[in-house]
Amino acid sequence: MAQGKVLSGAGLRGQVAGKTALSTVGKSGSGLTYRGYDVKDLAEHCQFEEVAYLILQGKLPNQAELDAYKAKLKALRGLPQALKDVLERIPADAHPMDVLRTGCSMLGNLEMEQDFSQQQAATERMLACFPSIICYWYRFSHDGVRIDVETEDDSIGGHFLHLLHGEAPKSLHEQVMHVSLILYAEHEFNASTFTARVCASTLSDMHSCITGAIGSLRGPLHGGANEAAMEMIEGFTSAEHAEQEMMGKLARKEKIMGFGHAIYSESDPRNGIIKAWAARLADDVGDKVLYPVSVRCEEVMWREKKLFCNADFFHASAYHFMGIPTKLFTPIFVMSRLTGWAAHVMEQRADNRIIRPSAEYTGEELRKVTPIAQR
Ligand SMILES: CC(=O)SCCNC(=O)CCNC(=O)[C@H](O)C(C)(C)COP(=O)(O)OP(=O)(O)OC[C@H]1O[C@@H](n2cnc3c(N)ncnc32)[C@H](O)[C@@H]1OP(=O)(O)O
């Protein structure tokens, strides 16, 4: 069995900050489980909506439960006019994560979670309408069209691709979206989830918790890494060029996005899965550059630094092959991780104590205020 990473030092690394029954990360070095199921098993056998149900309701649904859940989500895809009005005022050069953060916050103003008995309903509404929010803004600001966000698509991933491209997605793409959303759904006490839990611990509302989590996910050290990885690999014209550039980056001690992990020691279990789908999509589009470039980056990083691809790296090429604009990569992560965030909020609420750690003081000793005229 693989050894876990030695966890200590800054960034609260290795410190237990609470309990969860939702997932295990790196328990045996490189494993990931959601409520006791291996993520590989889930990605192979389930649709995203089954996994969302598992994470949020505590068990895998049977067929009737899944059908009812999907029908419920489908009916919640529409956007209130006041939210559309806000989205239409956000410029095209805004970052889509900021759009989603604002969209989530505005939804909280319009459809406030009145009390915790509404937590599942508030979450279902966000699950159903986050793709609508992001695509409504994207298509209005980039193409000048006001799209109808209420489609008949069977899945959340299919709904997103349909709104983005203006036509129902091919089944390969819908399948990849299921896998991708499953892989991103939950990951224990990562930075954005911890943000949501800290917010929940003050007994705040669900939309505030999720809005804060979106802000934390946006950064390139967390969810933003899939966009940063794409920006890097699309600059490489061949595997040889990638090797040369990567060696230069390493020599300059640059951080390379999409590699390394705070918890996993030798691999991220999500990488092999999305890498295989990226290879299939590369075949599908006849790619001869981006996939070999990505593989070479992976080889160089392992050979030179023993750093491995995390979940984000091969997501970059996979999303690109499906025609998804780079700046929408991290919002897709949100559409998925929302399940984990909300389940953590519910778990925190069920056994709450306000999260309030202590700090080691490194500032000045006690001193007197000099009156302003004498400073
Ligand atoms: C879905 C997700 O959120 S997965 C994470 C996505 N983020 C990224 O891909 C960003 C790039 N990766 C990183 O910045 C880091 O690996 C993190 C943030 C993921 C984890 O950070 P840490 O736990 O602090 O990393 P760790 O302790 O393993 O770092 C060990 C050493 O490897 C280096 N290192 C880690 N990752 C990388 C990287 N991607 N590129 C170059 N060097 C790296 C660190 O700088 C550190 O070197 P040092 O000891 O000289 O400072």
Ligand SMILES: O=C([O-])CC(=O)C(=O)O
């Ligand atoms: O766990 C982490 O620190 C980051 C990560 O991989 C995730 O949130 O999916």
